Amino acid sequence: MAQKRTDLLRGTLDLLVLKALSLEPLHGVAISRRITQITQGAFQVSFGSLFPSLHRMEEKGWVEAEWRSSDHNRRAKYYRLTRAGRTQLKVEERQWNQVVKIMAAAVQSS
Amino acid sequence: MPKRILNLFRNLVRKRAVEQELNDELRSSLEILTQEKMKGGLSQSEARREALIELGGVEQVKEEVRAARAGRFLEDFARDIRFALRTLAKSPGFTAVAILTLALGIGATTALFTVVWSVLLKPLPFKDPGRLVALYERSPDGKVAYGSVAGGVFAEWKKQSRGFSSLAILAPSVQHTFFGAGGALPEVLRGAMVSWNLFPTLGVAPALGRGFTAQDDQPSANETAVLSWGFWKRRFGGNRSILGQTINLDGQSYTVIGVMPSWFAYPDASVELWTPVSQGQGAKEMRSMDPSDFDFAVVGRLKPGVTEKAATAQLSVITKRLHDQHLDDPLVSKGASSRPLLEAMVGNVKTPLFVLLAATGCLLLIACLNVTGLLVARGAARRREMAIRSALGGTRRRLFGQHLTESLLLSAAGGGAGILVADAVVRWFVAARPDMSRVDAIQMDVWVAVFVVLVICGCALFACLASSPSVGGSGTLAALQESSRSQSEGHGRARLRKTLLTLEVGLTVILLVGAGLLLRSYQRLRSTDLGCITKNVLTMGINLPPEKYTKDTQRVTFFKSLLEGVRALPGVEGAGLVLAVPGQGFSGGPEFTIPEHPPLPFGKGQSAIIRWADPGYFAALGIPFLHGHTFDPDSQLEKSPEAIISQSFARQYFPGEDPIGKHLVTMLTGRRSFRIVGIVGDTRYLASEPPRPIMYFSIYADLFNRTPNMAALAVHSSTDVTSLSIPIQRIVQRLDPELAVSNILTMNQLIGKSTRDVSFDAALLVAFAVLSLTLAAVGLFGVVSYLVNQRTHEIGIRMALGAQKSDVLRLVIGQGMAPALAGLGFGIAGSLALTRFLSSLLYGVKATDPLTFVAVSLLLTAVAFVACYIPARRATKVDPIVALRYE
Numbered sequence: 002m003a004q005k006r007t008d009l010l011r012g013t014l015d016l017l018v019l020k021a022l023s024l025e026p027l028h029g030v031a032i033s034r035r036i037t038q039i040t041q042g043a044f045q046v047s048f049g050s051l052f053p054s055l056h057r058m059e060e061k062g063w064v065e066a067e068w069r070s071s072d073h074n075r076r077a078k079y080y081r082l083t084r085a086g087r088t089q090l091k092v093e094e095r096q097w098n099q100v101v102k103i104m105a106a107a108v109q110s111s
Numbered sequence: 112m113p114k115r116i117l118n119l120f121r122n123l124v125r126k127r128a129v130e131q132e133l134n135d136e137l138r139s140s141l142e143i144l145t146q147e148k149m150k151g152g153l154s155q156s157e158a159r160r161e162a163l164i165e166l167g168g169v170e171q172v173k174e175e176v177r178a179a180r181a182g183r184f185l186e187d188f189a190r191d192i193r194f195a196l197r198t199l200a201k202s203p204g205f206t207a208v209a210i211l212t213l214a215l216g217i218g219a220t221t222a223l224f225t226v227v228w229s230v231l232l233k234p235l236p237f238k239d240p241g242r243l244v245a246l247y248e249r250s251p252d253g254k255v256a257y258g259s260v261a262g263g264v265f266a267e268w269k270k271q272s273r274g275f276s277s278l279a280i281l282a283p284s285v286q287h288t289f290f291g292a293g294g295a296l297p298e299v300l301r302g303a304m305v306s307w308n309l310f311p312t313l314g315v316a317p318a319l320g321r322g323f324t325a326q327d328d329q330p331s332a333n334e335t336a337v338l339s340w341g342f343w344k345r346r347f348g349g350n351r352s353i354l355g356q357t358i359n360l361d362g363q364s365y366t367v368i369g370v371m372p373s374w375f376a377y378p379d380a381s382v383e384l385w386t387p388v389s390q391g392q393g394a395k396e397m398r399s400m401d402p403s404d405f406d407f408a409v410v411g412r413l414k415p416g417v418t419e420k421a422a423t424a425q426l427s428v429i430t431k432r433l434h435d436q437h438l439d440d441p442l443v444s445k446g447a448s449s450r451p452l453l454e455a456m457v458g459n460v461k462t463p464l465f466v467l468l469a470a471t472g473c474l475l476l477i478a479c480l481n482v483t484g485l486l487v488a489r490g491a492a493r494r495r496e497m498a499i500r501s502a503l504g505g506t507r508r509r510l511f512g513q514h515l516t517e518s519l520l521l522s523a524a525g526g527g528a529g530i531l532v533a534d535a536v537v538r539w540f541v542a543a544r545p546d547m548s549r550v551d552a553i554q555m556d557v558w559v560a561v562f563v564v565l566v567i568c569g570c571a572l573f574a575c576l577a578s579s580p581s582v583g584g585s586g587t588l589a590a591l592q593e594s595s596r597s598q599s600e601g602h603g604r605a606r607l608r609k610t611l612l613t614l615e616v617g618l619t620v621i622l623l624v625g626a627g628l629l630l631r632s633y634q635r636l637r638s639t640d641l642g643c644i645t646k647n648v649l650t651m652g653i654n655l656p657p658e659k660y661t662k663d664t665q666r667v668t669f670f671k672s673l674l675e676g677v678r679a680l681p682g683v684e685g686a687g688l689v690l691a692v693p694g695q696g697f698s699g700g701p702e703f704t705i706p707e708h709p710p711l712p713f714g715k716g717q718s719a720i721i722r723w724a725d726p727g728y729f730a731a732l733g734i735p736f737l738h739g740h741t742f743d744p745d746s747q748l749e750k751s752p753e754a755i756i757s758q759s760f761a762r763q764y765f766p767g768e769d770p771i772g773k774h775l776v777t778m779l780t781g782r783r784s785f786r787i788v789g790i791v792g793d794t795r796y797l798a799s800e801p802p803r804p805i806m807y808f809s810i811y812a813d814l815f816n817r818t819p820n821m822a823a824l825a826v827h828s829s830t831d832v833t834s835l836s837i838p839i840q841r842i843v844q845r846l847d848p849e850l851a852v853s854n855i856l857t858m859n860q861l862i863g864k865s866t867r868d869v870s871f872d873a874a875l876l877v878a879f880a881v882l883s884l885t886l887a888a889v890g891l892f893g894v895v896s897y898l899v900n901q902r903t904h905e906i907g908i909r910m911a912l913g914a915q916k917s918d919v920l921r922l923v924i925g926q927g928m929a930p931a932l933a934g935l936g937f938g939i940a941g942s943l944a945l946t947r948f949l950s951s952l953l954y955g956v957k958a959t960d961p962l963t964f965v966a967v968s969l970l971l972t973a974v975a976f977v978a979c980y981i982p983a984r985r986a987t988k989v990d991p992i993v994a995l996r997y998e
Contacts, residue, residue, distance in 0.1 A: 029136065030143045048140070049167045053179035056133075060118045060180065068135075077143060078136045 014054050016097055019090040028077035055080060063089050133176055137169050170503055191516035209482045213525025216478030217566055218532025220471040224562050225537050227468050229553040231461060235453050236374055238314020244419050245455035246409040248402045248444035256448050260409045262397035264433060271429045274422025275411040279309040280388060283378035283408050286654055288851050290359040299853035301381050304388040312412050320354045320369030328387040330394040336365040340373035342383035361656040380551040400443050423449040456548045462951050463872045470879045473618045477883045479573050480615045481890050486578035487608050488897055519571040526567035608894045609930040616931050619887040620938020620971060621945060626880035627963040628949060628956055629873035635955035636866045641693040642794035643732040648825055648858035649832040650692050655820040666820055667811050669846055674725060676842040682830050687728030688810050688822045693794035694862050703777040706784055719760055719804040720796055729791055731827050739771045739789030742809040753809060754785035758793045760804035775806060798862050799954050832857060872952060884974060891978040895927040899986045906986055907994025916987040923986045927979035935971055
């Protein structure tokens with residue numbers, strides 16, 4: 002399997018993870034898959050980045066974790082957005098949109 | 112934030128549970144991935160492999176997660192310390208050497224810092240000490256910038272100057288004979304005569320009783336005294352009832368009115384009591400215009416808003432006016448000068464102390480370099496360990512942190528031991544230099560503690576940074592695969608160690624040169640010819656209290672019978688009395704005129720050191736007569752107007768004429784003219800100063816103005832002269848039971864006292880230099896041994912191919928000597944640049960003394976050669992077969 006990796010902008014990973022979790026609670030592998038899906042395969046997050054990001058957000062209180070059975074009857078650690086996490090997602094979305102707008106304007110102006 | 116603290120708490124306290132959960136999570140992720148892959152049609156083992164690859168290394172992911180957690184830093188630090196302790200304990204030899212080296216370096220530096228800080232930098236313990244200045248007369252010829260002040264000049268300063276809120280005067284060193292109650296032995300002690308306002312000027316009040324008032328400081332007032340805390344405790348058992356009682360000083364009753372606080376030590380710590388300056392002899396001196404008459408010092412407190420410069424300029428104007436009013440008295444100064452009081456008290460020890468501090472700094476740096484060298488060597492041995500740790504997910508930062516922790520631990524342990532070393536050194540220093548100004552202020556305080564902490568951190572950082580290129584780094588794979596045959600890395604490491612070594616040798620050379628120069632100065636000083644016999648000569652001070660010896664005949668009789676008695680003692684070869692023996696000091700140099708010469712132009716004067724001596728003094732100390740003869744032993748008092756001059760006196764003031772039969776007139780001798788009857792060889796008044804013109808008058812002469820009631824007795828014996836001290840004291844006791852002799856010293860001890868500064872500085876610097884030479888030699892030995900170990904294989908091949916032992920020796924020694932010689936070059940260059948700062952401490956030796964430089968170079972080369980030769984010889988013992996099989 003070719004390890005094609007696109008470098009994520011700093012801070013983008015958190016946004017993607019929050020976004021991936023906004024519909025339903027997911028476990029680590031599923032989050033990775035979901036990100037690949039919503040970015041149409043452009044981003045494949047390495048677990049070496051994903052797990053530290055999840056643990057950091059858990060400490061910040063944006064996500065909560067609980068152990069439950071997965072679809073295949075296996076115990077897995079599921080992450081869920083908290084209220085603070087949803088607020089944070091809104092903040093990050095707004096910021097991202099701003100960045101995109103500014104960058105687009107900057108690129109077109111030249 | 113509270114959430115974060117909660118997390119920190121969870122991570123630290125429930126560490127095991129947190130780790131377990133992370134483990135479970137990763138395992139479950141792995142299983143989910145594997146299952147996913149198996150659904151895609153892979154076999155179980157194939158799927159597991161793919162899953163592992165995608166996960167990217169379980170241990171590495173774990174490490175990344177750990178790094179993201181709160182409290183990571185603390186946790187790492189604790190782990191690093193545990194790990195470092197384990198590692199250090201595993202190589203006790205290395206650890207002990209490193210800690211010991213650092214302890215010596217940190218200890219010496221801390222001790223000297225304590226001294227420099229306490230003596231030179233800490234403000235004086237007086238009120239608003241920044242406004243206190245010491246004031247001086249500038250000598251008319253401008254040669255003496257900080258001369259003593261005449262009492263008469265001070266009185267005018269006080270009357271006319273506007274820049275000072277108060278001005279005080281003191282005679283800083285006056286000898287008293289103290290008679291204890293109930294027939295206790297009389298004791299000679301040091302006091303200071305002070306104007307009543309000295310204590311208020313300094314802003315210090317007595318701890319008990321009261322200070323002087325203006326009424327106490329009058330010629331007509333009753334005698335009063337203020338005691339030092341130490342004297343009060345020592346002689347009066349700290350009994351408060353001493354206040355208001357009288358004590359007997361020089362046969363006179365003084366009422367004790369106060370006791371100063373225990374910390375008060377002005378003008379210095381050896382002063383035991385203070386008396387008003389306007390009483391006794393001081394009353395007369397306070398009117399004199401001649402600054403050389405009495406050794407007065409003046410302290411002033413600047414008014415707020417007045418600068419030292421402006422206030423001193425005004426004093427200069429006043430002094431110049433006085434000079435112009437007294438043109439007939441050429442010794443009246445033309446100007447005044449000043450410096451901060453602290454500077455005046457410690458200015459003379461500033462340079463030596465800073466030199467010693469710099470030397471300890473060098474020593475510390477050398478110690479650090481040595482420890483760095485050890486760390487580099489160990490880094491080489493631990494390359495594989497580092498590579499494995501890095502392969503297991505240890506980031507560079509973590510590895511560096513680990514390395515820093517280790518050197519921090521080493522340096523903290525070294526610093527801890529160093530404090531003990533410093534404490535011992537400071538104690539010794541205080542005991543060895545009781546005469547140094549402000550020695551009483553020396554103590555380790557908070558600032559010293561801060562200094563130690565900074566030094567420890569500095570050492571750790573230095574050792575860590577200087578040795579870290581050898582830790583971790585690139586080529587992890589290479590390190591794992593590579594056998595110990597590796598040459599390239601070994602060379603890089605050796606180059607680093609050689610650079611360190613070059614630095615170390617350079618610093619050592621600078622220390623050696625400094626120590627060598629001081630040692631040579633000391634040698635020169637000790638071997639200077641004082642101009643008289645110094646072997647087996649005993650000297651002691653005799654001070655006849657003027658209150659008791661009021662008539663000249665009393666004094667003459669006492670001195671004559673004393674000499675008679677002493678000369679009759681068995682073993683005595685000669686005995687004489689003189690104001691001060693050679694090497695004992697200046698003791699006054701009044702102006703004089705020669706009636707046979709045309710009068711000097713207005714405002715010009717000539718002066719010479721004055722000595723009164725008995726007729727037998729010159730013979731007793733072997734001072735040769737070049738012309739003429741000694742004083743007529745039979746004539747005394749007014750019948751003895753004779754003078755003797757020294758050779759340099761004759762050369763300077765009687766060039767091209769015969770001084771014998773000419774006359775001398777001085778103010779001190781009541782303007783009477785004294786006929787010159789002899790010329791004697793030069794003697795030095797201080798061992799460190801060139802001979803100056805001296806004029807001698809008979810101690811039996813009638814000297815009107817200044818009665819010679821103070822004299823040094825010098826006794827020359829054929830055998831051990833110290834055994835004579837008791838019989839001589841018995842003779843004194845017999846003649847006057849109330850009289851105490853002071854300063855019983857052999858001539859050699861006396862010279863030793865005046866050369867003590869130099870010998871002390873030299874001894875310390877030599878100790879530091881020897882220490883650093885040892886450290887450098889150990890460092891060199893270590894590097895060469897390391898090289899030999901690295902190259903065993905190569906040497907084996909060389910020998911198998913026919914290299915001779917001498918070739919191998921040359922190869923290895925050359926490797927070690929190269930950095931040593933480079934260091935020697937740097938050191939010599941550095942010394943040439945730095946030793947001029949030493950020049951004020953040197954005597955008879957130039958700062959670029961070639962002999963010292965050559966000797967140091969030879970010594971260093973020899974030591975370096977030995978340090979290289981020992982491991983090199985081991986290299987020649989390499990058995991080619993064993994070396995090739997090695998691996």
